[in-house]
Amino acid sequence: MINRPVLVLNQNYEPLNVCHVRRAIVLIYQSKAEMLENGAGFVHTADRMFPIPSVIRLPHLVKRPFHVNRKLTRMEVFARDGHMCQYCGRQTRQLTLDHVIPRFRGGQHTWENVVSACVTCNRKKAGRTPEEAGMKLRHTPAPPHTDRYSYIPSQYLQSRREWERYFPH
Ligand SMILES: [Zn+2]
Structure with missing residues (x-):
């Protein structure tokens, strides 16, 4: 449960990356992120109960990694x-x-x-x-197409329905 994927949104609600529940809870606890979607249920610790996040949002705008x-x-x-x-x-x-x-x-x-x-x-x-x-290239080589969300593993998008609304179609 603690290793379930959590979608991290930028301050402007654009998908930024994916982290694990454990990391997401730490970010929320430290006020470095807010929870937008509760995944399912709660994590119990000795003296506290944390909702399991599925989508979190950062309070500050982070420069997108695909500019690299x-x-x-x-x-x-x-x-x-x-x-x-x-x-x-x-x-x-x-x-x-x-x-x-x-x-x-x-x-x-x-x-x-x-x-x-x-x-x-x-x-x-x-x-x-x-x-x-006498050999023909199938494609003219070029720099790779940088899909905006290629760093979000696609299997997550299929399994996490609550993430869908954050991805423009
Ligand atoms: Zn060959």
């Missing part, structure tokens, strides 16, 4: 590409990072020049450009 640029890491690139080899289209866990224009030929380590490639395609392409290797 996504870091270019292997995992972020694989996630952007849907864990799919961008040459053959195979979905695999054994992905490698491919520089479309090879680095030793001046290719940059940027979102526009890195793609997910399976081991087979990476070996086949080797130090060549896609044109030289």
Whole structure:
């Protein structure tokens, strides 16, 4: 119960992130947040009873985390590409990072020049450009689309009906 997810809203009621009940109760107790929705029931301690929050709101406006640029890491690139080899289209866990224009030929380590490639395609392409290797990219690589609420795990949105009203459709 203490580890149930709690939706944290910014001062302007926009979803900010998700924390656990334990953290939410501490924030409320310290007057650092107010409870908007009671999840279900109460937590009992030795001498007190706390309502279990489901949605809390911060009293101050917090700068949104999505202003931060996504870091270019292997995992972020694989996630952007849907864990799919961008040459053959195979979905695999054994992905490698491919520089479309090879680095030793001046290719940059940027979102526009890195793609997910399976081991087979990476070996086949080797130090060549896609044109030289006769391999076609499925998508033109670009920085990942930053969904405003992508940091709120979607399984929560399906299970917590009382959160729905805080997400614009
Ligand atoms: Zn492949």
